[in-house]
Structures are given as C-alpha cells and as structure tokens.
Amino acid sequence: MLRKVSKTQTDTITWAADNGGAGADLERVGYITRIDVTAEITPSATLTGAGTVTDGLWRVFRNIKIVGGSHTYITLPNDDAGMGGTLLHYLSENDGHGRGHHDGPITAPNRTYVPITATLHFGSRPRTPSGWDNKFDMSGFIPAAEESQLRIEVQTSGNDVMDETVTITSGVYRFAIHRVVGDPGEIRAEIARQGVRDLVVPAWTAENFAHTAARADYTEERDLPTGGFLKRIAIAEQDATADRSLRAQDEATGFAIKLPDQNEEVIRVFADSLGAHLLPGSNLMDGTTAPDFGGFAPRGIYLLDLRPHVWTHPDLGLDLRGLKAGSAKLGMTITQYAAGDDSLILYERYLPYRGILGG
Numbered sequence: 351m352l353r354k355v356s357k358t359q360t361d362t363i364t365w366a367a368d369n370g371g372a373g374a375d376l377e378r379v380g381y382i383t384r385i386d387v388t389a390e391i392t393p394s395a396t397l398t399g400a401g402t403v404t405d406g407l408w409r410v411f412r413n414i415k416i417v418g419g420s421h422t423y424i425t426l427p428n429d430d431a432g433m434g435g436t437l438l439h440y441l442s443e444n445d446g447h448g449r450g451h452h453d454g455p456i457t458a459p460n461r462t463y464v465p466i467t468a469t470l471h472f473g474s475r476p477r478t479p480s481g482w483d484n485k486f487d488m489s490g491f492i493p494a495a496e497e498s499q500l501r502i503e504v505q506t507s508g509n510d511v512m513d514e515t516v517t518i519t520s521g522v523y524r525f526a527i528h529r530v531v532g533d534p535g536e537i538r539a540e541i542a543r544q545g546v547r548d549l550v551v552p553a554w555t556a557e558n559f560a561h562t563a564a565r566a567d568y569t570e571e572r573d574l575p576t577g578g579f580l581k582r583i584a585i586a587e588q589d590a591t592a593d594r595s596l597r598a599q600d601e602a603t604g605f606a607i608k609l610p611d612q613n614e615e616v617i618r619v620f621a622d623s624l625g626a627h628l629l630p631g632s633n634l635m636d637g638t639t640a641p642d643f644g645g646f647a648p649r650g651i652y653l654l655d656l657r658p659h660v661w662t663h664p665d666l667g668l669d670l671r672g673l674k675a676g677s678a679k680l681g682m683t684i685t686q687y688a689a690g691d692d693s694l695i696l697y698e699r700y701l702p703y704r705g706i707l708g709g
Contacts, residue, residue, distance in 0.1 A: 351532065351536070352530070352531070352532035352536040352537070352539070352540055353380075353530075353531045353532065354485070354486045354528075354529075354530055354531075355380070355528070355529050355530075355531055356485060356526060356527070356528045357377075357526070357527055357529075358524055358525065358526045358527075359376070359377050359524075359525050359527055361374040361375055361376075361377075361525075362374060362522050362523060362524050362525070363502075363503075363504050363522070363523040364520075364521070364522055364523075365389070365391065365410070365506060365518065365520060365521030365522065365523065366506065367506065367507075367508050367509040367518070368506065368507060368508055369504075369505060369506050370505065371413070371415065371503040371504070371505045372503065372504060372505075372506075373501045373502060373503040373504075374501070374502055374523075374525070375499070375500065375501055376416070376494060376500040376501065376502050376525070376527065377494065377527065378494045378495060378497055378499075378500050379494055379495060379529060379531060380494060380495055380529035380530055380531035380532075381488070381491040381492070381493055381494065381495065381529060381530045381531075381537060382472065382491060382492040382494045382527055382528070382529045383471075383472055383473060383485065383486050383487050383488065383490075383491050383492075383528050383529065383530060384469065384470065384471045384472060384473075384485050384486075384487070384527075384528040385416075385469075385470045385502070385525055385526065385527050385528070386467055386468075386469050386470075386525070386526040386528075387411070387414060387467065387468045387469075387470065387502075387504070387523060387524075387525055388465055388466065388467045388523070388524045388525075388526065389410045389411065389465070389466045389467075389468075389521055389522075389523050390463040390464075390465055390521055390522045390523075390524065391410055391463055391464045391465075391466060391512070391518055391520075391521040392462065392463045392464070392518070392519050392520045392521060393464060393512065393513070393516045393517070393518060393519065394516050394517045394518070394519050395515070395516045396516070397464070397512065397513055397516055403511070403512060403513055403514060403594050404596055404597070405433070405436040405439075405597070406511065406512035406513055407439075407450075407451055407464070407466050407512065408432070408433075408435040408436040408438070408439040408450075408466070408468070409431065409432030409433065409435055409436065409507065409511035409512060409594070410432065410435060410466055410506065410511065410512065410518070410521070411426070411432065411434065411435030411438060411468055411504065411506075412426075412428065412429065412430070412432045412434060412435060412504075412505045412506050412507045413425065413426045413427075413428040413434050413503075413504070413505040414426055414434075414435075414438070414468070414470065414502070414503070414504055414505075415502070415503040415505075416470070416492065416500070416501070416502050416503075417500075417501050417503070418492065418493075418494075418497040418499065418500045418501075419497060419498060419499065421551075421553070422553070422554070422555075423472070423492050423551060423552045423553065423554070424470055424472075424552060424554050425554050425555065425556050426438055426554075426556055426696060427556040427557065427558050427586070427694035427695060427696055428505065428556065428558065429558060429588075429595075429694055430507050430593065431507065431511070431588070431593060431594055431595040432506075432507045432511045433586050433588060433595060433597075433694055434556070434586075434694060434696075435468065436586060436597070436651075437584055437585075437586040437651065437694055437696060438468050438470075438696075439468060440584075440628065440629075440648060440651045440653075441584050441653065441696070442468060442469040442471070443629050444628060444629050444653060445469070445471060445476040446476050446477050446483070447469035447471065447476065448469075450466060450467045450468060450469070451464070451465065451466055451467070452465065463521070463522075471487070472487075472490045472491055472492055472551075472552045473487035473488065473489035473490035473491065473665075474487070474489045474490055474581060474657065474665040474666065474667075475487045475489050475544075475665065485528040486528060486529075486530050487544070488530065488537075488540060488541045488544050488546050489544070489546050489550075489665045490550050490551065490552055490665075490700055491530075491551065491703075492551060492552070493551065493703065493705050493707075494529065496705050496706060502525060504523050508593070510594075511594060514594075534706050534707055537707055538707055538708070541707070546665070547665075548663065548665070548666060548702070549702070549703035549707060549708075550579065550666060550700035550701060550702055550703055551700065551701055551703050552698070552699070552700060553578055553699045553700060553701045554696060554697065554698055554699060555575050555696075555697045555699060556694070556695065556696050556697065557572065557693075557694075557695040557697070558692060558693075558694055558695075559572060559692055559693040559694075559695060560690075560691075560692045561601065561684055561687055561691040561692055561693070562687075563684070563687055564684050564685060564686065564687040565682065565683060565684040566683060567604075567683060568604055568605070568606040568608075568618065568681030568682060568683050569681065569683075570681065570682040570683070570684050571608070571679045571680065571681050571682070572679065572680045572682070572695065573675060573676050573678070573679060573680075574607075574670065574678040574679060574680055574697065575670070575697050575699060576670040576671075576673040576674065576675055576677065576678060577670065577671060577673075577701070578670060578671060578699045578700055578701040578702075579663060579666035579667050579668065579669055579670065579671070579699060579700040579701075580656055580667050580668045580670055580678075580697060580698070580699055581655070581656060581657060581665075581666060581667035581668075581698045581699070581700060582653060582654060582655045582656060582657070582667065582698040583607075583653075583654040583656075583680065583695065583696070583697055583698070584651075584652070584653050584654075584695075584696040584698065585602070585605070585651070585652040585653075585654070585693055585694065585695050585696075586650060586651055586652075586693070586694040587599065587601045587602050587650040587651075587652075587691075587692075587693055587694075588650070588691065588692050588693075588694065589601075589688075589690075589691060590688045590689055590690025590691050591690075596650075597648065597649055597650030597651065598649070598650050598686075598691070599621065599622075599625065599649040599650050600685060600686045601650075601684060601685065601686050601687070601691050601693075602621060602652075602682050602683065602684055602685075602693055603620060603621045603622070603683050603684075603685040604618075604619065604620050604621055604681075604682065604683035605617060605618075605619060605621060605624070605652065605654055605680065605681065605682055605683075606618040606619075606680070606681035606682075607654065607656065607659075607668070607678070607679075607680060607681070608678070608679040608680075608681050609677070609678055609679075610677065610679065611673075611677045615681075616656065616659045616668065617654060617656075617659070618681075621652055624652045624653065624654070625647055625648070625649060625650075625651065625652060626647055627647075628647040628648055628651060628653070629647070630646060630647065655667075656668045666700050667698075667700075671702075680695070
C-alpha cells in the first residue's frame with residue numbers, strides 16, 4: 351500500500367567547530383521528496399546583545415551535501431563565513447517553508463538549545479495547486495530505495511559564526527525525512543496522479559566566484575552547468591569583511607542568462623528588481639540593537655527562476671541537455687569592486703532519473 355511518511359530519523363550529526371563534513375547515513379527507504387534539517391545549537395550565553403551577527407542563525411550551516419553512490423544530489427556554496435546556509439535560508443523562505451526559527455529573543459536554556467531549521471525540497475512544486483504544503487512532491491526526488499549507500503554531510507565553520515561574543519558550545523543536527531513508499535506500480539500511479547511528466551533527480555552544483563574587477567553591461571560571465579535542466583540560480587553577494595562577511599547590494603548590480611549559440615538572452619535585469627520581490631528578512635538582520643522584524647527585503651540575495659521563461663518544461667526550467675560547455679552563460683554587471691568581494695552561486699539543476707520506475 352502506498353504510504354506518505356514523515357519521520358525524524360535516529361541517526362544524527364554532532365556539531366563540531368570547523369568540521370570538514372561530518373556525515374550520517376540516510377535511511378534508504380522509498381523516494382525522498384524533502385528533508386528538514388534542524389540544528390539544535392547551544393550558545394554559551396543569550397543571543398540578545400548588540401554584538402549579534404547579521405544572519406548569524408543561518409551560518410551554522412556552512413555546507414549541506416547529500417551523496418548517493420557517485421552522484422551528488424545536493425550541495426551549497428562552501429564558504430568559511432557560513433553564508434551558504436544564509437542563501438539556503440532565503441531560498442527556503444521564498445519557497446514557502448517559513449522562517450526556520452521561532453519568535454522572540456534568541457535565548458537558551460529556555461529549551462536548552464536554539465532550534466534552527468533549513469528545508470531541502472527536491473521537487474519543483476513546494477506548494478500544491480490549492481496552496482498546501484507539498485511535502486510529497488514527486489516532480490523531483492531522491493530514489494533512496496535504489497541507492498546502495500546514501501549519506502548526508504553537514505560542514506561547519508568556527509564556533510563564533512553566530513555572534514561577536516557568544517560562541518556555540520555544542521549542537522546536534524537532526525533530519526526529518528519526507529518520503530513516498532510503495533511498490534513501483536504504486537509509485538508510478540502517484541506520479542501520474544500528481545501530473546508529473548518527466549522524472550528527475552536533483553543535481554545541485556555550486557560556485558564561489560571571487561570578483562577580480564568591476565565589469566560593465568553584463569560582461570562578467572560564468573559558464574552555466576550544462577547536461578541537464580537548470581531550474582533556478584540563487585546568488586548571495588558578499589562584502590570583503592573579516593571572517594563574518596556581510597551581504598552587499600552594490601557589487602553585482604545586474605544579471606543576464608545568455609545563450610550565445612542561439613544569439614538569445616533569457617534574462618537581462620537590474621539586481622534591484624530581483625531583490626525587491628524577496629520576502630521580508632528574518633531574525634538577525636541589520637540594526638541588531640533593535641527589533642528587526644520590520645518587513646524589509648534582504649539585500650544581496652538574488653533568485654533567478656528560469657521556470658517562467660520556458661513552456662516545454664515548466665517544472666524543470668531551462669533544458670541544457672546536449673549543449674556543450676560554454677554555450678550557456680550567467681552574465682553579471684560588477685559595479686563596485688574590492689579585493690575579497692565574491693558571489694556565492696547555487697545552481698539548482700535536475701538530471702533525468704534512470705531507475706526502476708521508468709523514464
């Protein structure tokens with residue numbers, strides 16, 4: 351019988367400063383559609399003072415990787431300041447997965463720890479047509495039951511990423527796994543019921559791009575990863591500041607998606623128009639000596655969603671299968687440059703699924 355199951359698994363990862371990627375086995379059951387990663391972080395003191403670091407909560411996730419066999423399903427831009435976690439937070443929030451933390455001052459030991467959640471949604475439909483939370487979205491999935499080994503890794507930075515004075519004394523990462531379980535015929539029937547046409551698995555890739563100079567008119571170019579579908583590009587811009595960098599909006603001020611072989615540009619926009627559409631910022635934003643739930647969009651975070659620009663694959667985005675390397679590019683305008691500025695770029699990709707469910 352087909353079952354849709356949500357379960358926090360027993361295996362966890364213990365937080366440690368500057369770990370190189372501590373891992374845990376994921377249960378190889380069914381087809382995983384989403385994982386909620388919760389960090390239970392114990393700070394050395396209450397996080398309510400003036401020294402709170404912007405985006406401090408999200409920096410407890412430096413990188414999250416999911417690897418099955420030789421295939422990497424999920425990864426983030428790996429940055430010592432932990433800003434890959436910040437990028438994931440805003441990506442998740444704008445997909446409707448909430449703020450990722452509870453209200454009020456960030457204190458312990460009212461729960462003995464601070465719970466911080468990031469959501470990894472593997473499909474392209476985080477909400478149902480009725481607007482419900484779509485935990486069991488089969489438009490993209492990890493075929494856990496077909497893997498011989500499946501691992502999740504969480505990499506961390508130092509114990510001072512959340513605050514200028516308060517450190518992390520301990521922590522645990524837990525994984526709430528949402529999966530569809532059944533025999534192949536039942537799974538195929540559920541896929542058909544959801545109206546999913548093309549079966550795909552996530553294949554995220556990431557890039558830390560260090561700026562080298564100011565560039566005008568979208569002339570700074572990065573090669574887009576080809577060989578699959580590109581659903582969305584998520585970008586965080588960082589200032590050249592110490593070991594806890596800040597997001598910036600005066601560096602990359604324009605983005606373009608270029609297909610030079612077709613002499614076509616799918617996107618060519620100023621960054622300000624992209625950032626203005628983000629949901630309001632969450633805890634530990636700028637001006638941390640005062641309440642920061644003022645309803646402003648976060649600066650330096652940009653989401654380039656390619657799904658609205660294609661009609662053949664509205665779930666999957668731009669079809670880059672069969673294109674040679676260098677035939678699709680991300681163009682950027684770099685207005686302000688200082689040594690140490692960089693862009694953290696996440697490419698949300700899909701590859702065709704090849705398994706027992708068929709194509």
